[in-house]
Amino acid sequence: MNKYYLIVMDILERRTGYTEAEILGGRAEMCADARSIMVALLLRKYANYEVAAMTGLSRQSVSRIAAQHHDRLKHKYSMAMEMREVERELTAMTE
DSSP states (O other): OOHHHHHHHHHHHHHHOOOHHHHHHOOSHHHHHHHHHHHHHHHTTSOHHHHHHHHOOOHHHHHHHHHHHHHHHHHOHHHHHHHHHHHHHHHHHHO
16 A cells, blocks of 8 residues: 555544445545545546556545545645645645
8 A cells, every 4th residue: 555645544543533335435434524625635646547556536536526626625624634634744744
């Protein structure tokens, strides 16, 4: 498994209290937010087909999540703050 993916997932699991399976497939709003953050962070380093392979999501799902991510951040203050905190932790863990 990809090291960067594992770091991102570890941060999200700790911050949300959900498991990897719940984040990837859960219908709860927090799961959807975490999935959106995860996809956005992974797409900074990898192509959508690589993210799909890492996560088990379809390439179409990865593209849809990525396309909706900006609007989710814009309209949901709590998600924007969570994204900032996850980015901060990720930076600290990957340096």
